[in-house]
Amino acid sequence: MYPTPRFLARCSLAGVLVVLAIVFDDPMLLVGAATIGGWTVARQLAFTMALERTVENLTVDQTVDRTTVRTDGASAITLGASLAAPSSLQVTIGGSVPTVATLEDDTTPPATTLDPGDCERATTEPLRWPVSGRHEFEPATVTATDGGLRETITAGSRPAVTVEPRGDEPIHVGAGGDRIGTAYGQHEGGRLGSGDDPAEPREYVPGDTADKIDWKATARLGTTYVREFETETDRRTTLVVDHRSTLATGPDSGTKFDHLREAALSVAERAYRAGDPVGLVTVDDGGVSSRIEQTTAGGTYRTIRHRLLDLEPTGTTRTHTRRLTGDQARTRLASLAGGSSHPEGEPFETTLRPFYEARASGTDRVTVDSLTSAIRATTSSHNRGQTVIVTDDSRPAELRETVSLAHSHGNDVLVLLAPSVLYETDRITALEQSFDQYVAFENLRRDLTRIERVTALEVGPGDRLSAIVDAGRSRGDVA
């Protein structure tokens, strides 16, 4: 235990009296020193007994709301202290913050004080984690004092936070919190007939032509076998990518659109590898921002890939834009034509004009007011195949109408949906509340999946989804 200077000064009066007793040779002053000594020891004993009882009754709890965050992610530490019975001591509990964590808004490390008579206190402080790694908190520091003596001990758990680097951020694609088992976009031909890929041989039946007989299998097996080939099929895939302003929600390097773009790129790549024609329609707040017709050409796939990589949600700025849009090309073409005084055009203008003209005719902006209108304006009922709708759940009614329209054309429909609840930047939101929002999203997704030939999948950050589903599971709402 440690005395305060005030307490120490009072106890030292015993020493003063001893000195005076020696100086004046008066034993009465020694009696005074002994009485002050008695008071000192008694006060020390009373503090020790009160401290022991306080420590027995004290429960200190240090918890973090998220044990796994991404680099630069936020979490909150809650420091709680409770006493089974009130204490006569003032108890101050101070939480520690790992050196790598930063406190937001210049706040101090979490600390709370139980005044004499108090039984429970808690405080929460937000933290940000800029450095990846596993960071463990030190136990809380408990300081008890009666005003004259003070003791400091450590208590409470040592929570740890794992900060994962951004580069390894897994994107969850699945349904109901579970990842899908097969790659989305995979499909089989399913028919036998003419083609290049041989199927299993089967026994000859009357009616099979002689050119289908597999003579090697017949000789090997002793009975007549015919060989069939799988029919090659093309599934036309149209990616309808929503990049309206609501898709910009989320942390800087993990917005809804960032994750949906990765999923869309994956679908486009698989379609290209399968030899399926793939096309792209992008929709922003102003309408259809670009459209690329379905082809199997590698150049078109690369154009789609570049277009998706350059795409940003409406209202966000991008420092380096590689692609010149059709609108921009038309604007620059107009300014190029207006600024020229030379009858045949300046050499500079002559050089640039073909480039801008080519770009200006490349994109046809169609002004529509919804994703449904965009589907109606850009897809044809003659081109049956697969429509992949890439959007979020912020407009459920419009989404249902859009899926219904895409489905009515006879297409298979794959809906890649970003649940808004997974991208809330307010990290303090209770997980239970987030789980309720996720349940609402899941109901929407299931409604869409119930439609024949429609598959709806969720796309989002896996760690956040796991945390929400775990919260629901602990509440008993998830089997």
Added chain:
Amino acid sequence: MLVLLCLSLWVTVGPPAIGIWLGTVLAWYVLETPAALAVGFVGLAAVPTYTLEGETALLAPTAYVLVALAAGFRTPHPVAFGVAVVVTTSGLVGVGWLLIASGPGSVWIAGLALLVVLVWCVLGLDRYERVALGLLEGSSERDEPTDADTTTQTDRTETDRTGSTEL
């Protein structure tokens, strides 16, 4: 308590008791018990006619022990406090009396012995507290501030930013 103290002083030293009593009360009110005890005993020692000999000589010192006991009423363990005051005071007085009785001119030896015993009691109780709380085993790892009253919130901000990190 104050009335009892006043009567005891009056019986022991007579009219000077008023001044001693007023000084004691004032010190008690402003500086708490130890200062009141110091003022009271210095006052008694300052009275030329007062000695420890005589039937009523011990009345005033006993009244001051009661003053020390009164401080324990506000603690959660008043009985333990009272026992500690009586036992410690008696023990210290006994040690001093033994050494003074052993020979003339030995007040300084008794004074030093009294301080040594007092410090031994204080350190012993401190060790008991550390053992009871289990602080001795990890005492070398603890970061103990040396002065509570100078520890500010700003200091906490710096010292509490600890924790282990595995990168």
